[in-house]
Amino acid sequence: MAEETAAVIILFGGSGDLAQRKLYPAMFGLYKRGILAQHFAVIGTARRPWTDAHYRDIVVSAVAGDNDHDQAVAFAAHFYYQSHDVTDAAHYITLKELAAKLDAKYETAGNRLYYMAMAPTFFATIASHLKSEALLTDGGFNRLVIEKPFGHDYASAKALNDSITATFAESQIFRIDHYLGKEMAQAIMGLRFGNPIIKALWNKDFIQDIQITLAEAVGVEERAGYYETAGALRDMVQNHVMQLVAYLTMAEPTALSAAAVHEVKAEAFANLHRYTTAEAAANFVRGQYTSAQIAGATVPGYRQEDGVAAASMTDTFVAGRITTDAPALAGVPIYVRTGKRLTRKSTQVTVTFKPGTPGLFGTQPAAHLTIYIEPTQGITLQLNGKKLGQTNDLTPENLDFRHDKKAAQAAPEAYERLIEDALVGDQTNFNHWTELAATWRYIDVILAAWAKDDAMPTYPAGTMGPKQAFELLQQDGHDWFWQPTRIQMAD
Numbered sequence: 116m117a118e119e120t121a122a123v124i125i126l127f128g129g130s131g132d133l134a135q136r137k138l139y140p141a142m143f144g145l146y147k148r149g150i151l152a153q154h155f156a157v158i159g160t161a162r163r164p165w166t167d168a169h170y171r172d173i174v175v176s177a178v179a180g181d182n183d184h185d186q187a188v189a190f191a192a193h194f195y196y197q198s199h200d201v202t203d204a205a206h207y208i209t210l211k212e213l214a215a216k217l218d219a220k221y222e223t224a225g226n227r228l229y230y231m232a233m234a235p236t237f238f239a240t241i242a243s244h245l246k247s248e249a250l251l252t253d254g255g256f257n258r259l260v261i262e263k264p265f266g267h268d269y270a271s272a273k274a275l276n277d278s279i280t281a282t283f284a285e286s287q288i289f290r291i292d293h294y295l296g297k298e299m300a301q302a303i304m305g306l307r308f309g310n311p312i313i314k315a316l317w318n319k320d321f322i323q324d325i326q327i328t329l330a331e332a333v334g335v336e337e338r339a340g341y342y343e344t345a346g347a348l349r350d351m352v353q354n355h356v357m358q359l360v361a362y363l364t365m366a367e368p369t370a371l372s373a374a375a376v377h378e379v380k381a382e383a384f385a386n387l388h389r390y391t392t393a394e395a396a397a398n399f400v401r402g403q404y405t406s407a408q409i410a411g412a413t414v415p416g417y418r419q420e421d422g423v424a425a426a427s428m429t430d431t432f433v434a435g436r437i438t439t440d441a442p443a444l445a446g447v448p449i450y451v452r453t454g455k456r457l458t459r460k461s462t463q464v465t466v467t468f469k470p471g472t473p474g475l476f477g478t479q480p481a482a483h484l485t486i487y488i489e490p491t492q493g494i495t496l497q498l499n500g501k502k503l504g505q506t507n508d509l510t511p512e513n514l515d516f517r518h519d520k521k522a523a524q525a526a527p528e529a530y531e532r533l534i535e536d537a538l539v540g541d542q543t544n545f546n547h548w549t550e551l552a553a554t555w556r557y558i559d560v561i562l563a564a565w566a567k568d569d570a571m572p573t574y575p576a577g578t579m580g581p582k583q584a585f586e587l588l589q590q591d592g593h594d595w596f597w598q599p600t601r602i603q604m605a606d
């Protein structure tokens with residue numbers, strides 16, 4: 116069993132969707148592993164007038180499976196509910212008293228985790244009240260966990276950061292990007308730096324291009340209100356895609372510590388080749404899905420979805436060409452794409468190695484290394500092998516590794532890993548402010564380029580994006596490696 120951590124966890128947004136779908140199950144996972152055991156309490160807070168008993172029922176129904184109902188009830192006994200509006204100063208006085216009482220009852224040594232699982236408009240208000248009403252303890256740790264979206268552009272991200280750093284030091288802030296909690300995102304460092312053969316090849320002499328795809332099959336679902344203010348570039352590229360770019364292009368850290376990893380990631384972001392707005396327009400493509408038949412049913416186009424403006428200019432798809440000025444990979448194109456209503460849900464990275472000059476076996480096809488992040492978790496290395504039989508012809512052959520599905524499901528889920536990291540104070544898998552500042556500055560240029568352009572390319576729902584996303588690679592004589600269907604080239 117892992118070592119127990121002691122803390123009072125104060126959860127803003129305790130009745131919300133994220134809390135019920137992700138955070139309570141993640142905390143229950145920690146409880147089952149003994150990381151949360153006797154010395155912890157959770158205070159859930161939101162406006163609706165729930166009692167502790169009702170709140171505990173909600174927690175039990177959010178976490179209990181077929182065989183662990185009693186354990187879920189014992190876990191939920193550590194949960195307390197406080198009904199209040201976070202904009203009301205009186206809220207924090209009662210919260211402080213309740214936290215102090217639970218601190219004494221559960222002997223949590225003044226350790227506090229403040230988790231903001233609410234709309235970002237409240238983040239600054241909560242942080243400033245935590246300070247003005249003196250909630251932070253003198254003994255023990257005080258840590259803030261903050262959800263995305265962290266800002267809307269560089270200026271708003273900076274304003275938000277200024278407001279939370281007025282209360283918390285950088286070393287106390289844990290900015291969530293749940294992609295950093297995913298098994299295969301965490302595995303990239305091991306693959307790159309734990310294998311001399313991969314390390315030797317990870318440079319511009321051997322790598323032709325790197326491709327990152329984060330494809331979603333679903334549409335905007337019930338999130339149109341938020342999505343209309345965000346779009347794929349802000350919702351997926353600024354955070355998840357950019358984090359993968361950093362892991363794929365950064366130098367080897369000197370240690371597996373938060374400071375060393377953040378240092379090389381900051382360097383990787385600083386090395387990204389900055390575009391002018393004209394260059395951003397040439398290197399990034401956006402798109403919107405249109406209505407199509409999928410599995411016999413008609414799905415609406417983005418502009419027909421509930422809550423979406425009839426002339427919406429929100430991007431549901433982005434593809435881009437990113438380059439780095441880091442000497443090892445300078446000039447290697449990093450193609451990224453993400454979108455809703457694509458053919459199939461998959462997050463994957465493919466590194467294509469340069470084909471050799473024609474030799475003994477003629478022109479050899481390029482070799483590809485694919486990292487499957489989700490839903491499949493694994494690695495495929497495609498090499499050229501000799502065809503079976505009386506021939507010397509070569510053919511692409513796959514060396515496939517996949518994590519066993521059951522074992523992968525049993526491994527802690529992203530939120531469980533991240534909450535554990537926050538409880539033990541490990542910031543490695545959280546966003547440092549320098550990373551957010553750099554990525555927002557990069558994104559702002561693309562947003563500025565798009566603001567000058569009123570064309571919105573479209574793609575039929577169920578395809579892999581607009582034709583411009585394919586043309587982007589064709590300009591370099593390249594092609595997307597992962598193409599679940601070929602019909603996507605139709606207009």
Ligand SMILES: NC(=O)c1ccc[n+]([C@@H]2O[C@H](COP(=O)([O-])OP(=O)(O)OC[C@H]3O[C@@H](n4cnc5c(N)ncnc54)[C@H](OP(=O)(O)O)[C@@H]3O)[C@@H](O)[C@H]2O)c1
Pocket residue numbers: 127128129130131132133134136160161162163199200201202231232233234235262263264
């Ligand atoms: N849901 C997800 O899967 C997900 C994934 C990634 C990131 N996030 C981020 O996580 C955060 C929360 O998302 P969510 O989906 O859980 O939102 P949500 O379901 O709308 O929950 C919002 C919570 O805030 C409470 N609340 C609203 N106004 C309040 C006020 N003035 N005072 C006190 N409590 C108030 C609500 O309860 P009352 O109405 O009772 O006050 C509710 O508990 C957002 O930043 C979101 O972007 C969510």
